[in-house]
Structures are given as structure tokens and as C-alpha cells.
Amino acid sequence: MKRWKKIVLVLLVLVFISQLPFAYRRYKLRRLRAAIEQLESQRVTDIAGNFVEYLGVIHVHSFLGGHSTGTFEEIIAGAQANNLSFVVMTEHPARNFDTAAMTLKGIHGGVLFVNGNEVVTASQDRLLVLPGDEAAAGAGNFSTDEFASQQKQKGALELVAYPQEFKSWTANGYDGVEIYNLFTNSRRINPVVMFFDGLWSYRKYPDLLFANFYQRPSQNLKLWDEALAAGGRRLVATAGNDAHANVGLALEDSAGKRLFGIKLDPYERSFRLVRMHVQLPKEMELTTESLLAALRDGHCFIAFDLFGDATGFRFSADNGSEKKNQGDEITLSGSTRLAVHTPLSSRVVLFKNGNALEEQSGAVTIEFPVSEKGIYRVEVYLPQLPSPAGAQPWIISNPIYVR
Numbered sequence: 328m329k330r331w332k333k334i335v336l337v338l339l340v341l342v343f344i345s346q347l348p349f350a351y352r353r354y355k356l357r358r359l360r361a362a363i364e365q366l367e368s369q370r371v372t373d374i375a376g377n378f379v380e381y382l383g384v385i386h387v388h389s390f391l392g393g394h395s396t397g398t399f400e401e402i403i404a405g406a407q408a409n410n411l412s413f414v415v416m417t418e419h420p421a422r423n424f425d426t427a428a429m430t431l432k433g434i435h436g437g438v439l440f441v442n443g444n445e446v447v448t449a450s451q452d453r454l455l456v457l458p459g460d461e462a463a464a465g466a467g468n469f470s471t472d473e474f475a476s477q478q479k480q481k482g483a484l485e486l487v488a489y490p491q492e493f494k495s496w497t498a499n500g501y502d503g504v505e506i507y508n509l510f511t512n513s514r515r516i517n518p519v520v521m522f523f524d525g526l527w528s529y530r531k532y533p534d535l536l537f538a539n540f541y542q543r544p545s546q547n548l549k550l551w552d553e554a555l556a557a558g559g560r561r562l563v564a565t566a567g568n569d570a571h572a573n574v575g576l577a578l579e580d581s582a583g584k585r586l587f588g589i590k591l592d593p594y595e596r597s598f599r600l601v602r603m604h605v606q607l608p609k610e611m612e613l614t615t616e617s618l619l620a621a622l623r624d625g626h627c628f629i630a631f632d633l634f635g636d637a638t639g640f641r642f643s644a645d646n647g648s649e650k651k652n653q654g655d656e657i658t659l660s661g662s663t664r665l666a667v668h669t670p671l672s673s674r675v676v677l678f679k680n681g682n683a684l685e686e687q688s689g690a691v692t693i694e695f696p697v698s699e700k701g702i703y704r705v706e707v708y709l710p711q712l713p714s715p716a717g718a719q720p721w722i723i724s725n726p727i728y729v730r
């Protein structure tokens with residue numbers, strides 16, 4: 328054989344070998360999709376309790392904030408495609424105009440929009456302020472404590488964003504912590520791996536590519552658990568889509584014509600991966616006020632609905648004389664029990680003051696007797712799903728405070 332032929336042959340073999348892992352990853356996504364479809368057929372639809380559950384997303388940017396190009400139409404269409412009830416916008420402020428006043432607000436296309444801001448304070452902390460206003464542009468002039476206190480007086484809901492960078496845990500005013508951020512999680516992606524994953528899997532499994540990089544936000548959960556333990560106050564946990572519609576990879580020729588493109592976070596897809604499920608009393612209407620109050624009260628949970636619609640999940644407490652929901656406080660009695668109801672058979676891990684205490688698997692209704700005061704929350708897993716999805720949380724509840 329001629330020398331050049333040998334070289335070509337060796338190169339072809341190397342290319343072939345290099346692609347094997349990606350072909351296997353595509354096969355794993357096919358297996359995951361089959362497992363998700365199988366689970367869907369086992370859903371338990373009878374849902375206990377006196378709530379109506381509303382699905383929505385928090386932490387969305389449009390073109391107004393500078394580094395996104397997303398339009399209002401795209402955001403509304405993305406919410407409608409996912410049957411969302413609400414979208415909480417979090418625009419970056421601009422120096423010469425009020426982005427909270429200009430963004431989506433009220434009902435559009437049947438979806439409730441809240442006009443929030445994402446601000447950076449003089450302490451270099453980031454807060455989501457809901458709703459926002461013209462004060463957002465001046466946040467950089469105040470410490471986190473000062474700014475959060477001012478917004479609190481106006482009745483805004485304030486969430487710590489990027490908790491891994493937050494320094495002012497002793498500040499007053501904030502109501503919760505964004506313990507999961509899709510954008511932050513997606514920055515773990517290795518571009519080379521994503522390029523080949525994209526070639527192999529993007530056309531067939533664009534949503535499930537998320538499963539290749541999704542990871543339990545362990546560091547943020549720890550920071551939240553510590554803030555709860557230290558502060559003696561209630562703090563809601565939320566997930567942020569941090570949707571910009573600009574995470575991805577594209578190859579363009581010199582004329583700007585797209586040769587190859589993977590967009591990991593068009594709004595429609597981002598809104599499908601992770602959502603907030605908010606519980607309102609049956610007689611209550613969904614409005615900006617009732618939504619923000621339910622979030623502040625922790626009457627909500629985080630669900631990675633891509634792996635299975637978590638609608639119907641309940642986490643409640645009963646002490647013999649009163650019944651309470653996640654987010655609430657309850658008095659310890661001799662017969663206090665926590666109850667977990669999941670729409671799919673799952674593995675439920677109970678945490679007390681941030682530490683895994685015990686777990687139960689299998690049933691859709693699980694009870695944990697409680698004999699000590701503490702802050703209790705649960706994480707729900709679907710071990711029926713192949714790895715890595717089955718080892719990551721499907722649902723993260725808000726706590727019940729047994730006092």
C-alpha cells in the first residue's frame with residue numbers, strides 16, 4: 328500500500344474511534360427517552376389537597392437587558408408552547424431608561440408576566456427584585472443590606488441570585504435563594520464535547536442534551552441550608568432559567584450564513600427543562616400579588632419537568648391539630664408527621680437542617696414521623712431513569728419548619 332493511503336487509513340480509523348463515545352451518548356439519550364415515556368404511562372393523577380398548582384419560570388431576560396437578543400414575541404410563544412401560567416422577567420437595569428417598566432408585565436397571550444429586575448449592589452451581590460422599578464439602575468450605589476431593605480419597604484420579593492458569589496448573608500430584606508440556575512449549570516459544558524454531542528444527538532434529542540450536563544446544585548443547596556440554619560428566618564428556594572436565548576454554538580461562513588448551529592436555550596426549550604410549581608388555595612386567583620406572596624411563603628417547589636411532569640407533588644405536615652404546607656411553620660407535637668405525595672413512584676430523601684436524614688422508595692405516598700424540631704425538606708429522585716439522570720434530583724421541595 329502506498330504511504331499516503333496508509334496515512335488516510337490510520338486517520339479514518341482514528342476518526343471512527345473518536346466518535347464512538349458520542350454514538351454511545353446518543354444511544355444513552357434514546358434509552359432515557361424510552362424510560363421517560365414508560366414513566367409517563369405510570370402517572371398517578373389523583374391529587375390530594377386544596378390547592379391549584381400553577382407552573383411557570385423565574386429569571387428571564389429579553390433584549391432590553393443588553394446581552395440577550397430575545398424578543399417579547401419569542402418569550403410569550405415559549406411560555407404558551409409549555410402551557411405556563413406565569414413568567415417572571417428579571418431585566419438588567421439600563422442607565423437611561425427603566426427596564427422593569429418596559430418589559431412584559433400583566434397578562435399577554437394568556438400568561439401572567441411579572442416585571443422584575445436583576446441588580447448588582449455595591450457589595451457586588453446579585454439580587455432578583457420582583458417587581459422591579461427605576462431604583463434598580465441605582466442599586467450599585469447601595470450595600471446589599473441597604474438596597475434590600477429599601478426594596479422590602481416597597482413590598483418587593485427579593486431573591487439571592489448566584490449564591491456561590493453572594494457575600495451578604497447576614498443582610499436583611501431578602502426572601503429566598505435561587506439555588507439552581509440553568510445558565511450557570513450550562514457553563515460546565517465543554518464546547519468540544521457539545522460540538523460532537525450536537526452532531527450526533529441535537530436533531531433527535533435537543534431537549535435531552537440537558538441530561539448530559541444537569542447536576543444537583545450541591546454547593547448552592549448547602550449555602551441555602553446554612554443561611555436557613557443561621558438566620559432563624561424562612562427563605563424560599565427557587566430555580567432560575569436565566570434564559571437569554573443565547574447559549575449555544577454556531578459555525579457561520581464569512582457571509583454570516585449559518586452552517587451549523589446548536590442553541591441550548593431558546594426560550595421554549597429552557598422553559599421545558601426546569602420550572603417553579605406554585606400552589607395557591609383553590610378559591611384564589613393567580614395575580615402578581617398572589618403569585619409573589621405564594622413564592623415568599625415557600626408554597627412552591629422546583630421541578631425538572633423534562634424528566635417527568637411533577638404536577639401533583641405535595642409535601643405537607645400534620646401535628647394532630649393543624650395541617651401545614653411546604654414553606655410553613657408547624658408546632659412539634661407527639662404525633663407530628665411529614666407526608667410526601669409524588670405523581671410517580673420515586674425515591675424520596677428527607678433532609679433535616681441540611682443533612683440527609685432518611686429515605687424511602689417506591690410508593691407514591693410516603694410518611695415520615697418527626698420527633699425533633701428542625702428544618703425539613705425533601706429531594707425526589709427517579710431511579711428508574713438511566714444514569715446520569717436517575718441520580719440527579721427531579722424535585723426539590725421547600726422546607727417545613729418544625730418549631
Ligand SMILES: [Zn+2]
Binds near residue numbers: 386388417445569
Ligand atoms: Zn440573569
